[in-house]
Amino acid sequence: MNTAFAKWFLHPGHESISAYYELMDRVVQLVADQTRRAHTPFTGGSDRQIASKVKRLLAITQEGQQTDKVMEEIEQTVMKDSLWISHPSAMAHLHCPPLVPSIAAEVVINALNQSMDSWDQSPAATYVEEELIKFLAKQIGYTHEAEGVFTSGGTQSNYMGMLLARNWACRRHFSMNVQKEGLPFEAGRLRILCSEHAHFTVQQSAAQLGLGINAVVTVRTDDQKRLCIREARAKVHELRQQGLIPFMIVATAGTTDFGSIDPLIETAQLADDEHLWLHVDAAYGGAMLFSHQYKDLLNGLPLADSVTIDFHKLYYQSISCGAFFVKNKRNFRYIAHYADYLNPQEDGEAGILNLVEKSVQTTKRFDALKLLMTFKLIGTDTFGEMVDYTIQLAKETARLFREDPCFEVINDPEINAVVFRYLPAGSREAAYINDINLELQRSFYRSGELIMAKTKQAGDVYLKFTMLNPLNTIGQMKEHLQKIKRAGKAIEEKKGEMQYGYSLPY
Numbered sequence: 001m002n003t004a005f006a007k008w009f010l011h012p013g014h015e016s017i018s019a020y021y022e023l024m025d026r027v028v029q030l031v032a033d034q035t036r037r038a039h040t041p042f043t044g045g046s047d048r049q050i051a052s053k054v055k056r057l058l059a060i061t062q063e064g065q066q067t068d069k070v071m072e073e074i075e076q077t078v079m080k081d082s083l084w085i086s087h088p089s090a091m092a093h094l095h096c097p098p099l100v101p102s103i104a105a106e107v108v109i110n111a112l113n114q115s116m117d118s119w120d121q122s123p124a125a126t127y128v129e130e131e132l133i134k135f136l137a138k139q140i141g142y143t144h145e146a147e148g149v150f151t152s153g154g155t156q157s158n159y160m161g162m163l164l165a166r167n168w169a170c171r172r173h174f175s176m177n178v179q180k181e182g183l184p185f186e187a188g189r190l191r192i193l194c195s196e197h198a199h200f201t202v203q204q205s206a207a208q209l210g211l212g213i214n215a216v217v218t219v220r221t222d223d224q225k226r227l228c229i230r231e232a233r234a235k236v237h238e239l240r241q242q243g244l245i246p247f248m249i250v251a252t253a254g255t256t257d258f259g260s261i262d263p264l265i266e267t268a269q270l271a272d273d274e275h276l277w278l279h280v281d282a283a284y285g286g287a288m289l290f291s292h293q294y295k296d297l298l299n300g301l302p303l304a305d306s307v308t309i310d311f312h313k314l315y316y317q318s319i320s321c322g323a324f325f326v327k328n329k330r331n332f333r334y335i336a337h338y339a340d341y342l343n344p345q346e347d348g349e350a351g352i353l354n355l356v357e358k359s360v361q362t363t364k365r366f367d368a369l370k371l372l373m374t375f376k377l378i379g380t381d382t383f384g385e386m387v388d389y390t391i392q393l394a395k396e397t398a399r400l401f402r403e404d405p406c407f408e409v410i411n412d413p414e415i416n417a418v419v420f421r422y423l424p425a426g427s428r429e430a431a432y433i434n435d436i437n438l439e440l441q442r443s444f445y446r447s448g449e450l451i452m453a454k455t456k457q458a459g460d461v462y463l464k465f466t467m468l469n470p471l472n473t474i475g476q477m478k479e480h481l482q483k484i485k486r487a488g489k490a491i492e493e494k495k496g497e498m499q500y501g502y503s504l505p506y
């Protein structure tokens with residue numbers, strides 16, 4: 001054995017095991033230290049400062065460097081200047097604090113390094129994924145006809161839903177096998193419906209799938225930001241009258257901005273009446289499958305032809321972790337490929353399960369283990385309580401902000417997103433209000449103490465709390481409210497002074 005290499009690989013020799021322990025202990029320590037020290041979610045470095053620090057970190061030498069030195073550098077740059085997502089005041093995006101079981105499972109996932117494309121590269125892991133998918137499909141309410149596969153997240157899952165639906169539609173409407181023959185000329189007439197608040201990946205996938213962004217027809221939402229069924233039905237008829245072919249409707253269970261949930265049963269009825277493929281994007285809301293109080297919001301989910309669920313959002317798994325489900329496993333035939341060196345057709349005949357046949361990835365991570373370890377260690381009851389708590393807290397937070405005349409809240413949280421804005425006392429002019437809210441979001445990011453998102457509604461700027469962390473409390477929310485108010489007033493004063501300064505003659 002070449003001893004210069006020996007400690008860098010896992011093998012039974014002493015040098016390997018001790019090097020493994022040493023390095024693992026160091027990184028565990030790094031994370032524990034960060035957890036103890038991170039009093040704010042961010043240290044507030046500017047993009048330029050961070051970029052130049054990272055440039056220095058990138059000094060890669062021909063000889064390996066001392067562990068102490070490297071760890072110190074990683075700590076001072078990577079750890080320090082990262083967004084500490086486990087801090088409860090990190091509430092911007094659908095970006096979750098990872099559960100400890102998930103973090104621990106990643107160590108095993110990485111060391112085993114199974115590749116989920118073929119059974120011979122992941123003998124136990126293939127069945128962990130398959131059985132976990134069956135368990136989840138049952139929670140959705142699907143029958144044994146259903147199937148699914150782990151994905152890199154909602155983007156890939158939505159893409160897969162639209163890919164299967166497109167190929168299904170070309171078979172149905174043009175008797176074309178898209179896999180073999182490509183898209184027919186008439187594919188330019190295909191149309192997909194979704195609400196105006198659907199995720200941007202619906203448009204992105206349409207573009208990638210050769211249908212074009214213009215193939216996506218957005219439908220108005222009601223006052224709760226949910227797909228308006230009457231308008232969707234009218235749109236289908238209107239499109240048909242124009243000689244176009246609506247073939248799919250994408251409903252969202254938990255929109256990214258508002259957490260609103262489209263009326264799934266009514267959408268399924270429409271899809272059934274009009275022979276549309278129904279895909280439900282439950283990337284966010286899919287966690288309510290285990291909710292004790294809000295599971296009913298997902299009634300209708302088993303009526304969908306395909307479903308997206310993300311586990312790196314409200315399931316608290318480290319990135320990446322998601323899944324795609326189909327009601328009828330036969331539909332996976334629209335993407336299956338067979339390679340002699342990987343998953344020859346005779347494997348299938350011999351009953352060997354090669355997950356590559358259900359995926360758009362080849363080499364693929366063993367993410368299923370994280371979710372399995374989480375469920376087994378935490379239990380589905382406690383998991384459901386976490387989700388319920390965050391929803392309850394979001395509802396209370398929305399009430400809190402609404403009761404304060406300095407704020408406007410524009411959604412009744414169905415899940416745990418609260419969209420609001422600060423209303424300055426000085427002026428009710430739209431541009432002025434927008435400026436101040438934008439500055440509020442930025443200044444809190446710069447200070448690092450409160451990380452919130454910004455979004456736009458009808459052209460105006462709003463702030464958003466995505467309240468995923470169940471360690472948050474209403475007390476903390478009250479503090480945030482006061483801080484935002486104080487900061488808002490300070491920005492107003494500063495603006496007032498500047499205004500005054502400008503109007504002075506030189």
Ligand SMILES: *Cc1c(COP(=O)(O)O)cnc(C)c1O
Nearest residue numbers: 153154155156199256281283284
């Ligand atoms: C986050 C999200 C996506 C995209 O998922 P990724 O995991 O980021 O790829 C799609 N749809 C909805 C509703 C989402 O919230």
